[in-house]
Amino acid sequence: MKPSPEEQLVFLSKLQRLFSEGDFTATYKFALLIALADLAVELGNDSGEPLELGHRGIAAKFIELYWQQSAPYSTGRSGTSQDVLVQNSGTQAAVITAIVEFRQNNLAATAQSARLLPSYQALILKVGQTVSAQPINYLQNLGGGTDPFLYERVRGAIILKRGVAYCLRRFQPLVQQLARSRWVGHVKRNKLNSPRLGEADDLESFLFETPRQALTIIGAGLKKLTSSHCFYCGTTVHDADVDHFVPFSMYPRDLMHNFVLAHPACNRSKSDTLAALPHLERWLEFITRHDDALNEIGETAGRISDRSSCRSVAQWGYSNAISSGGQAWIKSNSYESVNQAYVDCLG
Ligand SMILES: [Zn+2]
Numbered sequence: 421m422k423p424s425p426e427e428q429l430v431f432l433s434k435l436q437r438l439f440s441e442g443d444f445t446a447t448y449k450f451a452l453l454i455a456l457a458d459l460a461v462e463l464g465n466d467s468g469e470p471l472e473l474g475h476r477g478i479a480a481k482f483i484e485l486y487w488q489q490s491a492p493y494s495t496g497r498s499g500t501s502q503d504v505l506v507q508n509s510g511t512q513a514a515v516i517t518a519i520v521e522f523r524q525n526n527l528a529a530t531a532q533s534a535r536l537l538p539s540y541q542a543l544i545l546k547v548g549q550t551v552s553a554q555p556i557n558y559l560q561n562l563g564g565g566t567d568p569f570l571y572e573r574v575r576g577a578i579i580l581k582r583g584v585a586y587c588l589r590r591f592q593p594l595v596q597q598l599a600r601s602r603w604v605g606h607v608k609r610n611k612l613n614s615p616r617l618g619e620a621d622d623l624e625s626f627l628f629e630t631p632r633q634a635l636t637i638i639g640a641g642l643k644k645l646t647s648s649h650c651f652y653c654g655t656t657v658h659d660a661d662v663d664h665f666v667p668f669s670m671y672p673r674d675l676m677h678n679f680v681l682a683h684p685a686c687n688r689s690k691s692d693t694l695a696a697l698p699h700l701e702r703w704l705e706f707i708t709r710h711d712d713a714l715n716e717i718g719e720t721a722g723r724i725s726d727r728s729s730c731r732s733v734a735q736w737g738y739s740n741a742i743s744s745g746g747q748a749w750i751k752s753n754s755y756e757s758v759n760q761a762y763v764d765c766l767g
Contacts, residue, residue, distance in 0.1 A: 421467055421468035421469060421582065421583075422466070422467070422468040422583070422586055423468060423582075423583035423586055423587060427583055428583075428587055428590065431569070431583070431584070431587040431591075432587075432591065432594075434567065434569050435591075435595070435598075437562055437563075438559070438560075438562060439598055439599075439602060441562045441563045442559070442561065442562060443558075443561070444602070444606060445508060445509050446507055446508040446509070446513045446554070446555075447507040447508075447513065447603050447606050447607065448482075448513065448515070448550075448551070448554055448555035449555045449558070449559050450599040450600070450602055450603040450606070451481075451482055451485050451486065451515075451555070451599075451603075452478070452482075452551070452555040452556065452559055453559070453595055453598075453599045454481075454485060454595070454596060454599045454600070455478050455481035455482060455485065456473070456478075456570070456571075456580070456588055457588045457589075457591075457592045457595040457596060458481060458592075458673065459471075459473050459477060459478070459481065460580065460584075460585040460588035460589050460592070461588075461589055461592055461671075461732060461733055461736045462729045462732045462733070463477075463732075464580075464585035464586075464588070464589055465585075466586055466589065466739065467586070468582060468583050468585075468586045469582065469585070470579050470580055470581055470582050470584075470585070471579070471580040471584070471585040472574075472577050472578070472579045472580075473571075473577060473578055473579075473580065474576060474577045475548040475551060475552050475556075475576050475577060475578075476544055476548055476576075478548070478551055478556075478578075479544050479547040479548035479551050480535070480544060482515055482547050482551055483515075483519060483531050483534070483543065483544070483547055484531045484532075484724060486507075486513075486515055486516055486519055487519060487530070487531040487534075488626075488627070488628075488631075488722075489504075489505065489507070489516065489626075489627055490504060490516050490519040490520050490523065491504070492504055493505050493616055493617075493626055494616075495616075495617065495618050495622075497618055499618055500615065500616060500617065500618040501615050501616055502616070503615075503616050504516065504520060505607055505610075505613050505616060505617075506607075506610050506612040506613055507606070507607060507610070508610075509610060510612075514546075514550045515547050515550055515551070518543060518546045518547055518550075519543070519547075522534070522539065522540075522543045525539070526539055529719065529720075529722050530718075530719060530722045530723070530724070531724070532718070532719070532724055532725060532726075533719055556573065556578060568581075569581070569584075570584055571584065589736055589740075590740065592671070592736075593669070593670060593671070593672070596672050596673075597672075600624065600627075600628055600672075601624075603627065604623050604624045604627060607623060607627070608623060628672070629674070630674045630721075630723065631722075634721040634722055634723060635662050635721075637717070637720055637721040638662050638676070638679050638717060638718075638721045638723070639660055639661075639662045639681065641713075641716075641717030641720070641721070642660075642662065642679065642680065642681040642717070643660060643681060645710055645713055645714075645717075646681055648660065648681070649681070650681060650682050650683045650686055651663070651665075651680035651681055651682055651699075651702070651703075651706070652680075652682055652683075652686040652690065652695070652699060652751070653683065653686055653751070655683075657681060657682070657683050659684065660681045660682065660683065660684075661681075661682050661683070661684045661687040662679050662680075662681065662682075663679070663680050663681070663682040663686075663687045663690065664678050664679065665678050665679070665680050665695060665699075665703055665734070666678055666694065666733055666734050666737045667691075667692045667693065667694065668692075669692040670692070670694075670737055671733050671737060673724075674723050674724065675723070675724055675725070675726065675729060675730045675733065676714050676715070676717060676718030676721070676723045676724065676725035676726075676730075677707045677711075677714055677718075677725065677726070677727050677730035677731075678730050678733070678734075679723075680703065680706075685752075686752075689749070689751070689752045689753075690749045691749075693746075693747060693748065693749040693755070694737060694738060694741055694746065694747075694748045694749065694758060695748060695749055696748040696749055696750040696755075696756055697748070697756075697761060697762055697765070698750075699749075700734070700738070700762060700765060700766075701765055703734075704731075704765065704766070707727055707730065707731075708727070711727050714727070731766060734766055735763060735766040735767070738758055738762045738763050738766065739763055741758040741762075742758050742759065742760065742762070742763065745757065746758050748762070
């Protein structure tokens with residue numbers, strides 16, 4: 421059932437066509453592509469089977485993606501104003517307006533804590549309707565026609581076609597990077613944003629990355645939790661870095677359970693590689709034992725906190741490493757090949 425290498429190439433070239441020929445009046449289609457790739461990693465598997473994704477689940481991803489972006493953006497430079505960035509040509513995107521209104525009327529620091537409020541149901545419904553009527557409807561329109569190569573629609577959901585979840589999992593970092601860079605370009609090109617942007621050059625980090633103050637909160641929380649011990653070498657650390665356990669280059673999304681405390685030297689040495697088996701086993705134990713505390717730190721720092729998604733991401737990362745002959749970092753200048761034992765311990 422897995423797509424052949426030829427089918428995977430066809431998938432990639434269609435995806436590329438979608439980016440170059442698709443008509444993007446709002447940034448929704450980028451959000452939808454990122455949402456589909458994320459959901460394929462979190463809910464799908466490598467069997468090649470079709471995967472059903474409900475509108476509600478996709479709407480929840482949209483809220484997560486646009487949450488940070490629905491805060492006012494400020495360059496801090498004179499001559500620019502501080503306001504929410506516009507993500508549709510001509511007028512603000514309805515999803516942003518809905519989130520801005522929700523945030524004005526509800527006390528919720530994060531998209532995740534918002535989920536606990538009764539009024540969140542109305543927000544999901546509203547965003548779900550927009551997502552269904554717009555990007556889900558139009559994403560597969562290319563060069564004047566329709567090529568439904570990604571999904572078909574059923575009531576309240578879409579079904580990713582055979583091989584699509586597989587390809588989205590396989591090429592998730594590529595989909596993320598393509599969608600993000602086009603997304604940033606879209607926001608920059610929108611004339612309505614010029615009073616807000618000026619010559620701003622940190623747009624991508626505002627739209628997608630963990631704010632610096634959030635990292636400070638996470639670092640302080642992890643220090644308390646671990647009595648200031650480096651996750652990798654186990655010795656005491658003073659000026660600690662916050663490291664992405666599954667590298668950010670591999671999965672550019674900040675999940676709270678993916679953060680560990682590390683010496684800057686250990687962090688630099690590990691760099692963009694996956695961690696070796698003893699680290700992986702320790703990490704699994706760590707996120708299980710400290711699940712509640714990590715959720716609490718995530719809540720304070722405004723980061724998504726979901727242990728089971730984070731585990732799925734790790735499983736996906738290590739499985740991909742096996743199929744591409746990836747290496748895992750043991751310690752400075754010491755590596756081994758990722759093998760089946762890694763995936764077994766995540767199973
Ligand atoms: Zn260390």
